[in-house]
Amino acid sequence: MNFRIGYGEDAHALELGQSLVIGGITIPDSPHGAIAHSDGDVLLHALADALLSCFALGDIGTYYPPSNPDYRDMASAEIVQGVKSLLDEKIAGWQIHNIAAVVTLDIPKLGTKREHIAARVAQLMALEPSQVGITFKTSEGLAQKHVQARVSLLLSY
Ligand code: C5P
Ligand code: MG
Secondary structure: OOEEEEEEEEEEEEEEOOOOEEOOEEOOOOOEEEOOOOOOOHHHHHHHHHHHHHOOOOOHHHHOOOOOHHHOOOOHHHHHHHHHHHHHHHOOOOEEEEEEEEEEOOOOOOHHHHHHHHHHHHHHHOOOHHHEEEEEEOOOOOOOOEEEEEEEEEEEO
16 A cells, blocks of 8 residues: 655635635634635645645646636635545545644634534545544734644545
């Protein structure tokens, strides 16, 4: 069996009044959300890049250039599904063992949403929620208008 690790990151600036989407879940009662052409879902964008990085297949900008208006408002779940299909085409039998993600955000606290977000990511990737570990960190006030996700994963084929 061949193993590969993947790693991806994404960040967006936050603006009052925008909706905050993390891992496909719209977080209720958030005072701010990502400034983005898409839904600004940093977790799913980092996940898509982590998948591509496993096989040195570039990054999401390679396949969904933000300069192309067709991709501008694409739902992030669709990007993840597109990357998954691309891997299916190129690498027969690949499978993920686990996903480990860190979301850095000062406000709101997301701990109570952890299971909901993990369940959605698991569903998108055809995994069990127990295979999706998500941790949350603040920036300790140093980046209050910033949301960031880092995602690593282990895959075999
Ligand atoms: O960044 P810090 O170590 O102070 O975060 C303390 C805890 O707060 C984290 O371990 C996590 O459980 C929680 N947290 C959260 N939602 C965030 C940021 C942190 O639930 N947006
Ligand atoms: Mg701390």
